Structure formats: structure tokens, C-alpha cells
Amino acid sequence: MGLVLILQGPLALKAFFIPKFWVIFGFMAGITLIVYLVSYFGIKKGGENQILISMGAVVIRLLISLIVIVFYVMTNKIDPILFVINFFSIYLSFTTFEIYCLLLNLRHQIKK
Template identity: 50%
Template sequence: MLLDSGLGISLLIPKFWVIFGGLAVLTLMAYYFSLTGIRKGGEFSVYAILGAIIVKLLISMLFALVYLLRINVDKVIFVIDFISIYFLFSGFEIWVLLTNLRDQNKSE
């Protein structure tokens, strides 16, 4: 496998890049929806951001459940890989949204 711990244990789950790509697409969709809400402004922007984050979380959990039911994988390695990818993309999304909000506040 691509990453090996040296003990014969793979650090990446099978079809890692499918999960990576799926979460990337999901994050981009949530970001686009949040950005649309921010541009509309007002109270709708808060609802759009929170709604996008919650929908992303629920779809991610459903994606993880389907993956675990279809593919036999070490559960601990899966949780570590999945959570690290999820938080990586969530951190990126929050950073970009905060940057957009800061730029919007400077222009007003």
C-alpha cells in the first residue's frame, strides 16, 4: 500500500481516494451554498452556513456508513482516516468562509 506503518499494517484504507474525492466534492458543494448565503446577506447567511455544515455532516456520516457496510476494513484505521479527512476539509471550508466574511466587512 501507499503508506505502511512498518508493522505490516496499512495506514490507508482501501479506496481511500474515493472517500477523499467524495468529501472534497461534498465540501465544495457546502462551500458554494454557504457563499451564496453570505452574498445574499442578512439572517439568511447564518442559516445557509449552518445548514450547509449540518447537511455536509449528515451526508458524510451516511457515506461512512455505506462504506463500512460494503467494504470490510479495519474500523480504527477507517475512523482515523475518515475523521482526519473530514476535519481537513472542514478547516479549509471555515478558513475560506472567514476570509470571505472579513473581506466583506472591510468593503462595507
């Protein structure tokens, strides 16, 4: 997020960002938080369903993201390559953060 603020602020490289970038960023932050919480409580619950809960949450996140992609592209005239670069950089950074946090929780669960 800091890199985006730097690039949009003093450097004024707004040509590298899609319109309403912060709306997409906020949406991805919200959906990642929800998926993380569902996965976290699924891991804490334990049992046979913890993997199904975690994978189900990730699949639902992907499907909701695809719906948002279609809606955004249909309502805005944008450069498709710029949109793909922006969206997937956000998506992959939030996915990396989510997996890192879940792995930390699994590590603590295994050490107990």
C-alpha cells in the same frame, strides 16, 4: 493531499490507509466544494438568512458524511480504528479549509 501521496508512494505505507481511500477523498472534496459554494453565496446574499444557510449546509454535509460512513462500513470489511482515523483526518482537513475560506470572505465583507 501531498502527505498522502508521499506516504502511499515511495514510502509504501499502505497499511495506514483504508481501501478505496481516494474514493472517500474525492467524495469529501466534492461535498466540501458544494457546501462551500452554498455558504459563500449565502454570505454574499446577506441578510438574516446567511447564518441559517451556512449552518444548514454544514449540517447537511455532516448527515451525508454519516450516510457514507454507514454505507462504506457495511460494504467493506475494514479495521474500524483505521477507518475512523482516515475518515476524520480527511473530514477535519476539509472542514478546516472550508472555515478558513469562509472567514476570509467574511473579513472582506466586514472591511467594505
